[in-house]
Amino acid sequence: MSGRTRGRRNPSVSTTRHAGLRTCVGCRARDERSALLRVVALAGNDAAHDDVAGLVPDERGRLPGRGAWLHPRPDCLDLADQRRAFPRALRITHKVDLTRLRDWIEQR
Numbered sequence: 001m002s003g004r005t006r007g008r009r010n011p012s013v014s015t016t017r018h019a020g021l022r023t024c025v026g027c028r029a030r031d032e033r034s035a036l037l038r039v040v041a042l043a044g045n046d047a048a049h050d051d052v053a054g055l056v057p058d059e060r061g062r063l064p065g066r067g068a069w070l071h072p073r074p075d076c077l078d079l080a081d082q083r084r085a086f087p088r089a090l091r092i093t094h095k096v097d098l099t100r101l102r103d104w105i106e107q108r
């Protein structure tokens, strides 16, 4: 029962542009599209590994299908892998093969 009502904090955070912000599936930080790598799953290309989806970097953002966003850094890739973020983000039930993605990131 305090008399004063001055609790409301002024949201001084100005209206930042939310368009173009994406969330990294690894560290969960939001960042500009340009700072993140789009990752897509290629499923079913390899008959021997029907239940495995190979993840590939989509450098130009042109590959069809659902994409996941990731900082092109090994630690974000590891985080995403540990928390199984890729199948969730990509809405797939396959196991994911990170080989190509990891190679690509490590070569940068």
Ligand SMILES: [Zn+2]
Binding pocket: 024, 025, 026, 027, 028, 029, 070, 071, 076
């Ligand atoms: Zn990240």
